[in-house]
Structure formats: structure tokens, C-alpha cells
Amino acid sequence: IKKIGVFTSGGDSPGMNAAIRSVVRTCAYMKIDCMGIYRGYQGMIEGDFKPMDARSVNNIINKGGTILKSARSLEFQTKEGRKKAYDQLQSAGIDGLVVIGGDGSFTGALIFHKEYNVPIIGIPGTIDNDIFGTTYTLGFDTALNTVVEVIDKIRDTASSHNRLFFVEVMGRDVGHIALNAGVGAGAEEILIPEENLGLERLLESLKRSKASGKSSSIVVVAEGDKTGKNVFELKEYVEEHLPIYDCRVSVLGHMQRGGSPSCFDRVLASRMGVKAVEALLEGKSSLMVGIQDNKITLTPISKAIKGHTKIDKELMRVSDIMTV
Numbered sequence: 665i666k667k668i669g670v671f672t673s674g675g676d677s678p679g680m681n682a683a684i685r686s687v688v689r690t691c692a693y694m695k696i697d698c699m700g701i702y703r704g705y706q707g708m709i710e711g712d713f714k715p716m717d718a719r720s721v722n723n724i725i726n727k728g729g730t731i732l733k734s735a736r737s738l739e740f741q742t743k744e745g746r747k748k749a750y751d752q753l754q755s756a757g758i759d760g761l762v763v764i765g766g767d768g769s770f771t772g773a774l775i776f777h778k779e780y781n782v783p784i785i786g787i788p789g790t791i792d793n794d795i796f797g798t799t800y801t802l803g804f805d806t807a808l809n810t811v812v813e814v815i816d817k818i819r820d821t822a823s824s825h826n827r828l829f830f831v832e833v834m835g836r837d838v839g840h841i842a843l844n845a846g847v848g849a850g851a852e853e854i855l856i857p858e859e860n861l862g863l864e865r866l867l868e869s870l871k872r873s874k875a876s877g878k879s880s881s882i883v884v885v886a887e888g889d890k891t892g893k894n895v896f897e898l899k900e901y902v903e904e905h906l907p908i909y910d911c912r913v914s915v916l917g918h919m920q921r922g923g924s925p926s927c928f929d930r931v932l933a934s935r936m937g938v939k940a941v942e943a944l945l946e947g948k949s950s951l952m953v954g955i956q957d958n959k960i961t962l963t964p965i966s967k968a969i970k971g972h973t974k975i976d977k978e979l980m981r982v983s984d985i986m987t988v
């Protein structure tokens with residue numbers, strides 16, 4: 665491998681810049697060239713490349729978003745698009761790739777590798793933590809801290825007005841953000857897609873909590889929850905069946921993807937970037953860097969995109985106990 669191309673793809677997540685920095689600096693350390701590819705696969709198709717040296721990534725470890733920009737490319741899903749991308753890599757002399765992204769980006773990477781045999785290593789960057797083969801994805805920890813900070817603020821106003829707040833958090837079709845931030849923020853109830861306990865149970869729990877002397881409450885709702893109602897319909901349902909509460913809804917949205925990465929995400933990104941470049945130099949491909957038992961590991965991308973990290977049952981129990 666003489667020249668590695670690095671790019672970010674799919675939804676951005678805090679820590680992506682720290683990972684770019686790590687890949688670029690590891691290349692400099694190993695004395696190989698590094699090329700930044702802008703706007704993910706779309707930029708690859710268009711040849712939107714820029715050489716990166718160690719100094720080109722100064723002062724980005726603390727920055728949210730991604731300096732290389734990100735995109736979800738429809739053109740790359742076509743054979744013609746991938747052919748164009750391959751030709752661009754060839755003419756730029758890029759002979760290895762590091763993709764920082766989520767499962768959609770990894771699926772594209774696998775197809776591309778099968779068709780053109782370009783070595784490719786993945787770094788999991790998504791706030792959702794929905795990738796198998798790593799206990800933590802880049803950005804998850806920062807997103808949790810953001811959500812907890814915001815719910816703390818919502819709690820101030822909820823308790824001042826004796827209100828019940830439904831707070832919708834991201835996570836696509838998994839409940840890791842909801843469960844972890846919910847426990848961290850002391851939520852009364854946490855609704856996640858992995859365990860749909862039904863609306864009856866929600867009403868019972870809210871009734872019990874009112875009877876036990878609580879005057880305000882926070883219910884954290886994962887955006888992919890399986891109650892069959894969106895967060896606004898949930899609010900209406902509770903208001904209708906439990907008129908003892910004055911309810912409000914807060915949808916946190918994309919603020920969860922922004923902000924300066926936590927120290928945890930910066931360290932994780934730095935470790936993952938080093939491993940990704942090392943793996944390419946050792947002739948490996950189609951693997952994803954992860955962290956398991958605090959060790960940096962490699963998992964076949966084909967496995968990483970098939971399964972999700974399981975929801976933590978012990979944490980669900982802790983959440984139940986805390987709302988006694």
C-alpha cells in the first residue's frame with residue numbers, strides 16, 4: 665500500500681474528525697501518502713480528493729462534524745457509479761481505503777471490494793451504536809452526554825410546572841441512546857424498540873409514579889420505538905387516558921449529532937485510526953475496527969453489518985429499579 669484514501673460517509677458523528685486525524689497522522693508516521701476524499705462515495709465518483717499531511721489535520725480533534733464532509737450517495741449504488749469511483753481511485757494512485765461511517769457505508773464498501781478488490785477497512789462512526797463487533801461506535805458517547813445535558817435542562821422546566829415531558833431521541837431502529845441517556849438522566853420511563861411493553865404498562869407506571877409523590881416526569885422515547893404511536897400521538901394518548909398530567913413533547917433531533925466529541929470518543933477515534941492503517945499495511949481488507957473489552961479488534965464487515973449490539977438487559981433492569 666502506497667496511498668490510502670480516507671473518507672466519511674452517511675450520517676456524521678462526533679469523533680469523525682479525530683478519526684480522520686488519526687488515519688492521516690498514522691500514514692505520515694508510516695511514511696505513506698494519504699488522500700482525503702470529500703463527500704464520501706459521491707466525492708470518490710467525482711474525484712474530489714485532496715492530499716493530506718500531518719499538519720493538514722491540526723486543531724480538528726475537538727471539532728464535531730467532519731472536515732471531509734459526508735453524503736449518502738445514490739450514484740454509488742449503481743454499477744456505473746462504482747466504476748467511475750474505481751477509475752478515479754486508479755488515476756489518483758489510491759490503493760487502500762479507510763471508510764468512517766455506519767452500516768450503509770460499510771455495505772457499499774463490501775460491494776466495492778468484491779467488484780474491484782480495493783483493500784478497505786471500516787471505522788464505525790455513528791451515534792446510534794448499532795453495529796455488531798464493537799461495544800462502542802464513534803460518537804455514541806458524545807451523543808449520550810449531549811442528550812443527558814439537554815434532558816437535565818428539560819427537567820428544570822418540567823419540575824417547575826409539574827409537567828410530564830416526552831423526549832424523543834435518535835437511534836434509528838435501536839434503543840441504545842434512549843436506554844443509556846434515559847438511565848443517565850433519571851427518566852421515569854424509557855421506550856425502546858427492543859422491548860415493547862405496551863401502552864398499558866406506560867399508563868400504569870405513570871399512575872404509580874404520580875401516586876408515589878412525583879409531580880413531574882420525563883419519558884424518553886427512542887425514535888424507532890414500537891408502540892405504534894409517534895411521540896406526539898403518545899402524548900395525546902397519555903393526556904386522554906391520564907388527565908392528571910400536563911404533557912409536553914420535545915424532539916431533540918440533529919443536535920444529538922453535533923458538538924465537540926467527548927474525551928472517550930477522541931481516544932477511541934485515535935486508537936481506531938491507527939489500527940485501520942496498520943490493518944491495511946498488513947494486507948488485510950473488508951474488516952471493521954472495533955473495541956471489545958477495551959481491546960481494539962477487527963471484525964469482518966460482513967458480520968458487522970448483519971447484527972446489532974444487543975440491548976443491555978442489566979441496564980434495563982437498573983432502569984426499572986430506579987423508577988420505584
Ligand code: F6P
Pocket residue numbers: 675766790791792834835836887921
Ligand atoms: O444514523 C444516525 C442518525 O442520526 C439516526 O439516529 C437518525 O435516524 C438518522 O441518522 C437521521 O438521518 P438524516 O440526518 O438523514 O435525517
